[in-house]
Amino acid sequence: MKYADEFRDKTIAQGLARAIGAEAGPRRTYRFMEFCGGHTHAISRYGLEDLLPANVRMIHGPGCPVCVLPASRIDMAIRLVERPEVTLCVYGDLMRVPGSQGQSLLRAKALGADIRMVYSTLDAIRLAEQVPSREVVFFAIGFETTTPPTAVMVRIADKKRLKGLSVFCNHVLTPSAMHSILENPNMRKIGGVAIDGFVGPAHVSTIIGTQPYEPLAEQFGKPVVIAGFEPLDVMQAILMLVRQVNEGRYEVENQYSRAVTSQGNPRAKNEISQVFELREQFEWRGLGLVPNSGLKLKRAYAGFDAEARFAMHELRVADNPACECCAILRGAKRPVDCKLFGTICTPETPIGSCMVSSEGACAAYWTYGRVRDDQVRRMS
Amino acid sequence: MSVKAYQRKLDVENGRVDLSHGSGGRAMAQLISGIFHQAFGNEWLARCNDQSAFDVAAGRMVMTTDGYVVSPLFFPGGNIGSLAVHGTINDVVMAGARPLYLSASFIIEEGFRLSDLRTIAQSMGAAARGAGVYIITGDTKVVERGKADGLFISTTGIGVLADGLDLSADKARIGDRVLVSGSLGDHGVAIMSTRQHAALQIEIVSDSASLHNLVAVMMAAGGSGIRVMRDPTRGGLAAALNEIAHQSGLGFRLQEAAIPVKPAVAATCELLGLDPIHVANEGKLVAIVAPDTADAVLAAMKTHPLGCDAADIGEAVADDHKFVQMATSFGGGRIVDWLSGEQLPRIC
Numbered sequence: 001m002k003y004a005d006e007f008r009d010k011t012i013a014q015g016l017a018r019a020i021g022a023e024a025g026p027r028r029t030y031r032f033m034e035f036c037g038g039h040t041h042a043i044s045r046y047g048l049e050d051l052l053p054a055n056v057r058m059i060h061g062p063g064c065p066v067c068v069l070p071a072s073r074i075d076m077a078i079r080l081v082e083r084p085e086v087t088l089c090v091y092g093d094l095m096r097v098p099g100s101q102g103q104s105l106l107r108a109k110a111l112g113a114d115i116r117m118v119y120s121t122l123d124a125i126r127l128a129e130q131v132p133s134r135e136v137v138f139f140a141i142g143f144e145t146t147t148p149p150t151a152v153m154v155r156i157a158d159k160k161r162l163k164g165l166s167v168f169c170n171h172v173l174t175p176s177a178m179h180s181i182l183e184n185p186n187m188r189k190i191g192g193v194a195i196d197g198f199v200g201p202a203h204v205s206t207i208i209g210t211q212p213y214e215p216l217a218e219q220f221g222k223p224v225v226i227a228g229f230e231p232l233d234v235m236q237a238i239l240m241l242v243r244q245v246n247e248g249r250y251e252v253e254n255q256y257s258r259a260v261t262s263q264g265n266p267r268a269k270n271e272i273s274q275v276f277e278l279r280e281q282f283e284w285r286g287l288g289l290v291p292n293s294g295l296k297l298k299r300a301y302a303g304f305d306a307e308a309r310f311a312m313h314e315l316r317v318a319d320n321p322a323c324e325c326c327a328i329l330r331g332a333k334r335p336v337d338c339k340l341f342g343t344i345c346t347p348e349t350p351i352g353s354c355m356v357s358s359e360g361a362c363a364a365y366w367t368y369g370r371v372r373d374d375q376v377r378r379m380s
Numbered sequence: 381m382s383v384k385a386y387q388r389k390l391d392v393e394n395g396r397v398d399l400s401h402g403s404g405g406r407a408m409a410q411l412i413s414g415i416f417h418q419a420f421g422n423e424w425l426a427r428c429n430d431q432s433a434f435d436v437a438a439g440r441m442v443m444t445t446d447g448y449v450v451s452p453l454f455f456p457g458g459n460i461g462s463l464a465v466h467g468t469i470n471d472v473v474m475a476g477a478r479p480l481y482l483s484a485s486f487i488i489e490e491g492f493r494l495s496d497l498r499t500i501a502q503s504m505g506a507a508a509r510g511a512g513v514y515i516i517t518g519d520t521k522v523v524e525r526g527k528a529d530g531l532f533i534s535t536t537g538i539g540v541l542a543d544g545l546d547l548s549a550d551k552a553r554i555g556d557r558v559l560v561s562g563s564l565g566d567h568g569v570a571i572m573s574t575r576q577h578a579a580l581q582i583e584i585v586s587d588s589a590s591l592h593n594l595v596a597v598m599m600a601a602g603g604s605g606i607r608v609m610r611d612p613t614r615g616g617l618a619a620a621l622n623e624i625a626h627q628s629g630l631g632f633r634l635q636e637a638a639i640p641v642k643p644a645v646a647a648t649c650e651l652l653g654l655d656p657i658h659v660a661n662e663g664k665l666v667a668i669v670a671p672d673t674a675d676a677v678l679a680a681m682k683t684h685p686l687g688c689d690a691a692d693i694g695e696a697v698a699d700d701h702k703f704v705q706m707a708t709s710f711g712g713g714r715i716v717d718w719l720s721g722e723q724l725p726r727i728c
Contacts, residue, residue: 001647010711017711045655047712231710367717 007230008046016235017051024242030056031331032241034199035178037064037357038229044364046231056238059195059331060354060361062177062286063204065142066093067353067360070283072315073170074099077139080168080310081105081113087131088115088168089124090139097356100317102349121153128157128165137306141170145203147295148268151275154297154304166306169296172282174204175212176293181330182220184287194331197241199234200226202256207272209264213252221250228256275301283316285353286325325352328361335362342366390414395494402488402522412520415494416484419501420508424516432516434481437540444471445536453500453530456570457586460533461500463662465507465515466590467613468537473595474609474665476547477539479511484535485519489528500531511590513537544604551607552628556696557674559667561594561681562587562689563640564617568659569648584644589663594686598667601680605673611665616658618716620666621704628668631699634706634716638693658719668696 024030034040040060043049049058062068074097081088088105095106095117109115114134118124121138128136140150150167157165182193200213205226213224223244227237237255244251254260275298282294297305306312319325323345324338335341335354345351347363354362390410400407417425424432448464458466465482472479484504488497508515515535566587573582591611598606608628612620617639621632641649641656649656663686669677674692681687694706704716 001643001650004647004650008710010709013711044714045708046710047708047714048710050712051710367715 004230007228007232009232012232013051013235016232016239020056020235020239020242021053023239023246024053024056025246026055028055030196030242030245031059031194032056032197032199032238033059033061033181033195033331034234035061035063035174036199036201036204036229037067037360038202039199039227039234040064040361040364041358042229042231042234044367048231048234051235052238056242058238060328060364061198062181062284062329062353063143063174063201064357064360065146065172066097066357068172068177068284068286069094069097069141069170070285070317071098071100071319072283072317074104075101075315075317076312077105077168078103078108078113080137080306080312081108081115083135083310085135086114086310087127087134087136088113088139089118089127089136090115091119091141092117093357094139094141096350098350100315121149124165125153125156125160125162128162129160132164134164135310136165137168137310138165139168139170143172143174143201143204144207144272147171147276148207148265148271151271154275154301155271157304158301166304166309167297168306168312169276171276171295172284173293173295174201174208175216176290177284177287178213178216180284180287180290180293182216182222184330195222196245197223197225197250199237199241200224200252202227202229202233202259205254205256205260205264207265207268210252210254210260210262211264217250217252223250223253225253226256226260228259274298285319285356286323286329288319288326320351323352325354325362328354335365338362390494392494392498397488397490397492397494397497397522399490399522399524402520408520411494412518415498415501416518416520419498419505420484420515421505422514422516424514425518430517432481434516437480439543440541442472442475442477442539442541443536444468445534446471447532447534449529449532450571451529452571452574453496455574455586456584457567458588458662459500459503460531461503462507463586463588464533464535465504465511465513466588466662467611468535469507469511469513469590469592470611470662470665472537472539473590473592474547474611475539475541476545476595476599476606476609477541478596479513479537479539479592481538482508482513482515482535483517483519484515484533486521487528487532487534488520488522489530490522490525492530497531500533507590511592542599545599547606547609549608549610549624549627550629552624552630552668552696553607553670554630554696554698555671556607556668557671557692558621558632558634558694558696559669559674559678559681559690559692560612560617560640561591561665561667561687562663563642563645564612564661564664565641565645565649565656565659566664567613567662568616568654569645571660572652573648582644582648584642584648587661587663589686591663591665591686594681594684595665597680597684597687598677602669602673602677605670606667606677607670608668609665612661614660615719616656616660617666618655618657618704619718621716622702622718624668625699625702625704628696629702631697631702632694632704633697634694634704636706637709638691640689640691657716671695
């Protein structure tokens with residue numbers, strides 16, 4: 001596959017692995033968090049951790065939009081779609097995310113709710129045009145990557161005067177979440193943050209650029225290397241992080257220079273700022289309430305805001321107290337340290353954010369990493 | 381005396397199935413004779429009984445049943461009819477058996493086009509004839525509009541086993557080789573490409589095919605050295621191997637680089653965030669073969685058109701966890717698990 005195989009080359013990977021092995025000092029450990037689910041997926045899918053020396057550890061971050069959506073927002077959506085006039089449009093991943101009582105949109109659909117899986121915001125527009133008598137609500141989730149398409153959808157709906165379309169907005173912001181991982185009131189309880197640097201987001205950074213991570217690197221003294229989602233991208237970013245740590249630097253570096261600039265995509269950013277504004281705080285599964293981390297529709301587009309239109313009450317649901325997502329997301333614990341892991345919390349019956357999507361830390365560990373014995377090493 | 385059996389001819393070109401076609405009356409008889417008998421035409425059906433009697437061969441017989449609810453009903457490389465015949469024949473032949481007879485049960489939604497029903501029935505007839513199999517009994521039900529998605533078909537298959545053969549998923553042994561008959565994921569990707577919301581402009585054709593001849597060639601070359609065969613349909617290769625691992629109480633080690641996947645399938649899976657080893661096949665098999673016969677079986681597979689891309693992709697190993705593990709082309713290792721829930725595309 002052109003433009004993909006080049007970034008999956010075994011020989012180059014071995015070269016990078018040798019360089020990481022040579023440069024990672026044996027007397028210390030290097031703990032790097034890949035924030036994005038896309039990176040977690042690449043690490044698991046290609047078995048990248050087998051190529052790293054034992055003292056370089058990857059911590060899987062919260063960067064999967066489905067995983068971080070709290071049970072309360074699922075509960076709100078289920079309550080919304082119980083209204084007979086509502087058709088809810090969702091991205092497929094969202095269907096299985098558990099609400100507070102273990103219910104999900106998939107089950108709500110089985111009980112008769114009108115829920116449609118869509119692949120883009122344009123599908124929601126098309127549907128709203130086809131069934132003008134229905135209240136079509138788009139369940140918007142995701143980081144800065146999926147926010148511009150929602151903004152464009154709202155502006156098109158406005159232009160076309162599509163009265164039946166609205167947005168249940170759950171868009172969240174990456175830098176705020178990274179900030180919250182490094183600085184959290186519960187920090188002492190979970191034993192501090194054991195993170196020496198970040199593999200920074202790929203697709204998110206194409207939108208926002210590298211600049212927004214700079215205050216973070218500076219304030220907490222943690223290096224950030226923006227990296228692409230291909231396995232060689234991740235390997236190279238890890239090498240760049242090892243070098244920064246060794247040299248005592250904490251800069252924002254850009255490994256993904258073929259797609260990311262310092263300023264990002266001005267048109268996309270403009271779309272976002274036209275339509276959305278900051279919420280004071282937003283709840284994240286695993287992180288709790290994070291200030292300035294969520295978006296809502298601006299007053300000019302309030303007519304398209306499902307929360308206002310249907311007077312949706314904000315719900316608060318406590319995470320399962322035994323769930324260790326909070327510590328796992330900060331690298332203080334590993335999935336196997338959680339009492340729920342593999343017992344009541346499995347990919348089929350996920351409890352915490354880390355198990356919800358296949359890209360979550362616990363799900364990835366369940367699927368790919370449970371037995372990291374040397375069998376696989378021997379065969380390669 | 382010649383009596384005209386039906387007052388009005390079945391208007392297959394423009395007509396629709398209505399509730400009277402399932403009512404047991406004259407309209408139903410007309411539908412069965414005008415569409416199903418025409419398409420399946422054989423001596424058993426011609427006797428118009430509610431069952432068919434046939435001679436029983438010496439030895440052991442195998443029987444399987446499967447329901448088909450594919451959406452859309454027509455897809456590149458086939459339709460629900462050919463699929464319902466190939467799929468059930470393949471389940472019979474995975475036992476190493478020779479397929480003989482099929483039954484077919486149709487649940488049709490009111491309003492279904494008669495012309496589509498005829499096309500589907502004709503595909504079934506052609507698929508059955510191609511495998512030397514007869515559809516000898518069947519059933520037709522019509523349900524109200526909205527109570528079915530166009531057409532559902534259930535088929536049951538019967539076949540006969542040669543003496544001494546006993547293939548079973550609990551028979552894999554440590555050291556056995558894992559062979560696949562060709563490229564993986566073609567059917568699932570062909571179906572996904574036709575679903576409206578995916579709007580993919582790709583040319584991937586379903587691999588839907590009857591594997592009886594390929595299996596015959598393999599059995600001739602490998603005999604009892606072939607321990608297990610599975611057609612990796614829903615859940616793909618990953619599900620098939622995990623099932624065998626559990627039933628046999630061992631693990632598998634695969635080499636990703638050896639697994640055949642067409643570039644267009646790989647690219648589509650890449651776009652949709654899927655893994656080809658989880659995607660359905662309808663004309664492929666995976667065989668677990670004793671190490672001393674594996675080369676001969678693989679060579680035999682490659683002589684058959686449906687096995688020309690066959691490959692040896694790994695081996696059975698001792699593993700208390702019963703994991704399917706894979707050395708990735710990138711040089712690392714991973715576990716190949718069952719898929720959780722439905723295979724939903726990732727969003728970013």
